[in-house]
Amino acid sequence: MDTGRTLSRRGVFAGGAALGAAAMMAGEHILLPHAASAGDARAPAHPPHLVPLHPRVDQITDIKVCIRPFRAAGPRLDVERIGDKTVFHNYGHGGSGWSLSWGSANLVVGKVAATLNRKVAVIGCGIVGLTAALTAQRAGFDVTIYTRDLLPHTRSVRANGSWTPASRIALTQTAGPAFADQWEQMARFSWATYRTYLGLPGAPILFEDNYILSDKPFDEGPARPAPAGAPGRMPRATEDFAAFDSRIRDIIPAAEDVPAAENPFAAPYAKRHSLMIYNFGAYGHLLLSEFHQAGGRIVIRSFHTPQDLTSLPEKVIINCPGYAARDWWRDDSLIPVRGQTAWLPPRPEAPYGLDYRGAALLSKTDGVMIQAVDLDGLGEMTGVGNSFEHPDPAEAARAIGVFADLFARMPMAGG
């Protein structure tokens, strides 16, 4: 580590938490004296003023485990008849359920509208069910949600909670080219809807600077080809997974390189981008109260077999059970993909995100979220086929360790 960089880091970390917090409260940016970047060729244009986070295992408030409902063909959005009911499926959104929720709801409710019914039942109150219910209300339907659990108890709130619309959403080959177009339609519609929730009190949705850090130069080399042959239902390698993000490049803020002189972190390579994040508490409460205000009803009920639906008064049903469709709809096409997040107390004075060495950190209004995304270099195969929905404290400690170590290597950062 050269002296220039050390000084630079000390500068951008604003001499520790106190000063950083004061700056946040005052809501203004402190301009660093030029000397703060002594040794660098030029003063950084927009040096970030970041308060260091020193995450520790003894600060864990919760470890949440979740199963991503992955389907190789993409989410199930077809229509099925059960007795005199028409069931519109809306499940299997992999690692993209939050991000695609509004777009998926838009597709499904569009089909439901064509039936000319005015009453609709929604099964499930995860993020997919709740947004489907709201979308149906906005289209003039009288909506009842039937669900075992409300949003705060669903798998949805055990996610990371950021814009990841193409995260394990499908396998390229199995889903086929038509799905790519459908995905793009969903992603664009969702993005636009999320934007209507920006700038609200309580910050249900907001943008945060996310830093992608690396020990090696970022390698933008050609992507490795997928393994030969068709994967069918089961992913075999990272390359089997659909990568659609470039299709919506025109609306998603691009990542930019952070020049060494502006890089406050003890990792030599850094990129920064504006990431949309979902604050589960504020956003979840807002959506539930919108649903109630619009006259929506919620019935707590657990279904065991598809035939149970015939007892509902509504003729039209939107089915949003997430991974539970595997059991309740006997849908073996759902592949579990386990994921875990550890939560530490909120740090509003340090509002940024980090991706480093296979771990992710996001500073959210309801806590600092730390996720072991890919600690073992398995790429998108991490957690595939694993439905062990039980906390693994060792995994949480490893992920926290990545960031503890990062900040510990920055001795000037107020440690």
Add this chain to the structure above:
Amino acid sequence: MTMRIKSTMAACMAALTLGMAPAHPLAAATPCAEPAHGADLYRTACAMCHGTRLEGNFETPALTGRFVANWAGAPVSELEAYVHRAMPLMAPGTLSPDDTRAVVAFLLAANDLPQGKTVRVGARTRSACPS
């Protein structure tokens, strides 16, 4: 599984298929054998998530209270089918049919529900098996 347990289980299953109430005096020792084996299975395969006292937690449903309401009036075979198909969550389908029956028998007994073909709430068993 030992022969002893196997044969008691066979007797138990016969009792179940006949829809006999577990309080039947002659079968007094038998109906509890299945739940007892089920209790062992529960401890090893289920308790880590659902809790040693079936109490559940914020993420995992309790197997008391609402569980009883969820399944009230349902055929026991449907509950068995669910447990076999879906549980334990990380290894669904790994419980043998016998073990599935035993663990479901345990869940019923632990909730003071009678063994039988239907999950019958209100028809209390006088003699819940010690669990």
